[in-house]
Amino acid sequence: MHLSSSEFRLKDAEERFRDAIHDLERHHADADPGSDCQCDHIDHSCIAHALGNLCQSFLLSYGVRVGIGIFLRAFKLARSQSYSSILDLKQLVSEKDLIVREEACRIGLLFGGFTGSYHALRCFLRKFRKKETPLNPILAGSIAGLSILALDDSSRRRTLALYLAARLAQCAYNSAKSKNKFHLWGSHWGHGDSLLFSLSCAQVMYAFVMRPDTLPKAYHDFILKTGPVAEPVFKAVRDSCRGFPIDVLSLSAYLSNKKGFESTSLVDNPSIIPCSIIHPDTPSCFIHNGTAATKTFRKTFPLYFSLTFVPSVVLHLQKFLKSPASIFWHAFNGAVRSTIFLSAFVGIFQALICLHRKVAVTDHKLVYWIAGGISALSVLLEKKAKRGELALYVLPRAGDSLWYILINRRLFPDIRNAEVLLFCVSMGGIMYYLEKEPETMASFLRGLLRRFLASRISNVSSPPRNNLSYTYLQSLGAIERSSSDAILDKNDS
Ligand SMILES: [Zn+2]
Numbered sequence: 001m002h003l004s005s006s007e008f009r010l011k012d013a014e015e016r017f018r019d020a021i022h023d024l025e026r027h028h029a030d031a032d033p034g035s036d037c038q039c040d041h042i043d044h045s046c047i048a049h050a051l052g053n054l055c056q057s058f059l060l061s062y063g064v065r066v067g068i069g070i071f072l073r074a075f076k077l078a079r080s081q082s083y084s085s086i087l088d089l090k091q092l093v094s095e096k097d098l099i100v101r102e103e104a105c106r107i108g109l110l111f112g113g114f115t116g117s118y119h120a121l122r123c124f125l126r127k128f129r130k131k132e133t134p135l136n137p138i139l140a141g142s143i144a145g146l147s148i149l150a151l152d153d154s155s156r157r158r159t160l161a162l163y164l165a166a167r168l169a170q171c172a173y174n175s176a177k178s179k180n181k182f183h184l185w186g187s188h189w190g191h192g193d194s195l196l197f198s199l200s201c202a203q204v205m206y207a208f209v210m211r212p213d214t215l216p217k218a219y220h221d222f223i224l225k226t227g228p229v230a231e232p233v234f235k236a237v238r239d240s241c242r243g244f245p246i247d248v249l250s251l252s253a254y255l256s257n258k259k260g261f262e263s264t265s266l267v268d269n270p271s272i273i274p275c276s277i278i279h280p281d282t283p284s285c286f287i288h289n290g291t292a293a294t295k296t297f298r299k300t301f302p303l304y305f306s307l308t309f310v311p312s313v314v315l316h317l318q319k320f321l322k323s324p325a326s327i328f329w330h331a332f333n334g335a336v337r338s339t340i341f342l343s344a345f346v347g348i349f350q351a352l353i354c355l356h357r358k359v360a361v362t363d364h365k366l367v368y369w370i371a372g373g374i375s376a377l378s379v380l381l382e383k384k385a386k387r388g389e390l391a392l393y394v395l396p397r398a399g400d401s402l403w404y405i406l407i408n409r410r411l412f413p414d415i416r417n418a419e420v421l422l423f424c425v426s427m428g429g430i431m432y433y434l435e436k437e438p439e440t441m442a443s444f445l446r447g448l449l450r451r452f453l454a455s456r457i458s459n460v461s462s463p464p465r466n467n468l469s470y471t472y473l474q475s476l477g478a479i480e481r482s483s484s485d486a487i488l489d490k491n492d493s
């Protein structure tokens with residue numbers, strides 16, 4: 001075996017480079033004594049690491065929000081049959097029609113602010129307390145949770161805080177269950193998620209019909225827009241349920257532009273609001289329920305599709321570039337299935353309301369609670385994995401309505417910014433579970449949080465020095481092995 005002088009020099013240089021890297025790593029280790037309390041971002045300073053994460057999360061979440069806005073705008077243009085205008089950038093993304101900038105900024109500040117300050121606080125606590133205990137992620141998460149103040153609407157903050165509190169409860173429950181400390185009766189039953197969803201929907205639909213003031217406005221408007229019945233009719237239903245006289249004037253004003261309706265059938269104090277008022281467009285309950293379901297499908301598909309497709313592109317760009325067609329197909333399929341579920345929900349709810357009017361002569365508010373619970377069973381049309389997600393999504397809304405009723409009846413003190421406190425506590429707990437017991441967290445949430453935190457803090461058994469120099473050493477070793485193999489081969493022949 002004979003090495004030419006240039007090959008020899010190259011080998012020598014590699015050798016010295018490797019030694020230099022080892023020295024550098026040793027130096028880093030010396031500067032940070034104790035293997036537990038050193039940062040795992042040795043190629044950046046702590047400040048650069050935090051700022052980099054802040055910017056990355058800001059841009060990601062900003063991008064997701066703007067992308068969803070553009071998609072919804074495109075669907076709107078497509079529905080008005082102006083297909084050419086979709087390609088016209090001016091119509092698609094003009095400031096006049098695409099009003100997402102402020103909201104996108106707020107969402108970007110929420111995610112970016114949380115990620116950046118979380119990383120900064122983690123580094124600070126690691127250095128300041130000189131040890132790495134579970135208290136570090138809890139403290140860092142709680143303080144970074146103040147970034148929720150980037151949202152200006154307190155009802156949205158409350159919704160988010162309750163959602164994360166439900167997620168924290170899920171983690172705590174899973175953790176206790178895995179340690180055999182606590183076991184909810186019947187939790188081995190496969191449809192617990194559907195039951196939870198059904199109970200939450202019962203409360204939400206009841207609140208929607210009877211106590212609309214207890215739902216966040218945006219959420220109330222979403223249900224109203226998704227369903228086929230107009231607000232004046234709901235008001236009449238509410239009044240007649242409570243035995244109040246109904247507002248005949250506003251109701252007949254609404255009904256007057258519906259064809260085929262005689263206002264003579266309106267009375268001051270009906271025991272029940274009949275089908276002819278609930279669906280004045282058609283006398284047939286069957287047709288009404290059918291159109292309600294199909295209309296819901298057409299109305300919500302764009303929203304569901306944008307909500308599934310845009311995040312999967314922006315957050316997993318590389319995956320998308322590798323197989324764009326399959327990501328598109330996956331999002332399309334998921335959106336169709338979710339839209340079918342929601343349409344069935346609306347159709348069944350309407351059908352139950354009509355059915356009640358066929359068999360009963362008086363109205364009762366519990367009818368809406370029960371109808372909500374039964375129609376929510378349409379969640380069985382969704383994928384099993386999604387049912388639990390949906391349950392945990394609706395549960396906070398039910399809790400929200402309950403929270404409001406409790407404060408309203410003065411059973412619960414009205415603390416200012418209580419939702420900020422709840423969010424901070426929840427984030428502290430969630431960051432603890434993410435770092436210390438990630439298997440207790442729903443994989444959807446875990447993946448999302450790690451995506452935003454740039455997956456630096458996972459406790460998977462990856463080598464701690466998984467950086468450029470480490471990869472370099474690895475590949476150097478591989479080259480060396482293959483070249484020595486080649487040399488051996490040559491010698492054999
Ligand atoms: Zn650091």
Ligand SMILES: [Zn+2]
Pocket residue numbers: 275279284285288353354355
């Ligand atoms: Zn009917």
